[in-house]
Amino acid sequence: MTNLNEFTTLGLDSRLIKQLEAQGIDTPTDIQRETIPVMLQGKDVIAQAQTGTGKTFAFLLPILEKIDTEAPEVQALIVTPTRELAIQITSELMKLVEERDDVNVLAVYGGQDVERQIKHLNKQVHIVVATPGRLLDHVRRETIDLSHTSYLVLDEADQMLHIGFLREVEDIINETPESRLTALFSATMSSDIKQLAKRFMRSPEKIRGKEKGKTVEEIEQFVIETTDRRKFGSLTETIDEVRPFLGIIFCRTKRRVSKLNGDLKAKGYLSDELHGDLSQSKRESVIKRFRDAKIQLLVATDVAARGLDIEGVTHVFNYDIPQDTESYIHRIGRTGRAGGDGASYTFIAAKDQSFIQMIEKGIGKKLARKTVEGALPDGEERNEERRNDQRSRSSHSSRKTVSSNNRNRNSGRNRNKR
Incomplete structure (x- = not known):
């Protein structure tokens, strides 16, 4: 046959x-x-x-x-x-x-x-x-x-x-x-x-389906621990080290996509952006240029990149950590097409620890930590980030307490009116 x-x-x-x-x-x-x-x-x-x-x-x-x-x-x-x-x-x-x-x-x-x-x-x-x-x-x-x-x-x-x-x-x-x-x-x-x-x-x-380009298990996956202040430098250092043929960089919002794309272009990288605010003709043009390898890096939101099937994507960079395991799987699934090699790098700050733990639990494996020279903060910077994270949580907790107290007062007033 x-x-x-x-x-x-x-x-x-x-x-x-x-x-x-x-x-x-x-x-x-x-x-x-x-x-x-x-x-x-x-x-x-x-x-x-x-x-x-x-x-x-x-x-x-x-x-x-x-x-x-x-x-x-x-x-x-x-x-x-x-x-x-x-x-x-x-x-x-x-x-x-x-x-x-x-x-x-x-x-x-x-x-x-x-x-x-x-x-x-x-x-x-x-x-x-x-x-x-x-x-x-x-x-x-x-x-x-x-x-x-x-x-x-x-x-x-x-x-x-x-x-x-x-x-x-x-x-x-x-x-x-x-x-x-x-x-x-x-x-x-x-x-x-x-x-x-x-x-x-x-x-x-x-x-x-048994064929997935590469399964989640087969894609090389790394976590780079850094700080928000050092994240951009960590990304560019990683890009320079791994030299992707085509790479997709994921950000959480359209504004962050545009900001990061602008910063990458200013550093001389061949990049462009993909998000929901682009006109249809512009979106199609960006995808075609990326598919034809006229640009090396595509900075995108999750929604904009869904469904993209582009051979030759060698690397995925999670500049902003995905908020759930499903999004993580879809993101890294953009790489390793047609049986080619694929690797993903997720950049996390102290505040992202709970998300990376949730993702690791969801995919059933501990992700390898990779050290990038420019990523690691000094002791004072690390302590400052932890303090900021604690302040943020404390502020959120205070707001919840105030809100709860207000509800209780209002509830009391309403009962008095009955």
Whole structure:
């Protein structure tokens, strides 16, 4: 059996195999091998797989195999948490149908002209790739009808829920017929995901992707203990030492992303920023420059970087520590693509100790501490940071006490009024 015949045995027709061959794809990944036959049989699927495992083709190929191009309605809906991921999936989909004129695809996401999208929707559309907010906008305008949808894919479902899209996802599901096939793809399997599946899926087949570019265990992970004052110097020293081919640096807020990017540029680094305040054209330009290695470092917020699947990312730097284990796993999962080497560096100050302990407990391993010469404060600076941290906690505790006392006084007054 040749590798190409292996795709044939999964139940795909010659047109799809020809397109795969044109892209140099001749061997299905584990997630594709397991998911495609199940979806072709019409069964619901829960697949635990990270970006970079081939999961996009795992749901696109069976949809294209089963779609009825003679029917005028939307038959397949793919919902993603971010514009970047919607654009990426649409791009992969267009490659698969570029030799066909009988399949119409539309991407629906924020940052685009709504009227232009409506014009496209007046034509026959078979497959919609969308973000939740803009999709529901069209549903309310009655410019998208999901009542004939046969296939619903929730991609990066954990991230949609993590961002706060649970209600929107539920509303979208309720717009589709109960007879639909539902495929849910998620890197992690939280209790919210399980509850969503229990409510809206019918005896789903559970599939766990074995290929993850690199698993959490395989990515080299280091913690660099420093202070807020010395963090920037620690970062640049680490970058100079490890010399990333492509590196993503995560910050907590858009403001911190812009500040850090400006500081890196001032030091001569080839960097740019990615966050929610950028226009769509600027975001796409930044991602393309990073993908083409025109810039070496991408400074980003969590939300902006979700769904990015860029080969060649060798390093992830957590300039600001993630606030939970799930975000940590998603961040470091940006590196080690296609089996390449991957490493992550998390910079922590004294106040971050509780977060790093929570992350270590969540991933089930103690992270190696790495010493960077410029990172370690002298004794006085370390003591000052501890004092500041204690003051912060004391102030927070005082505010809670004052607030509690005020509530008690108000409660007493209210009782006197009764």
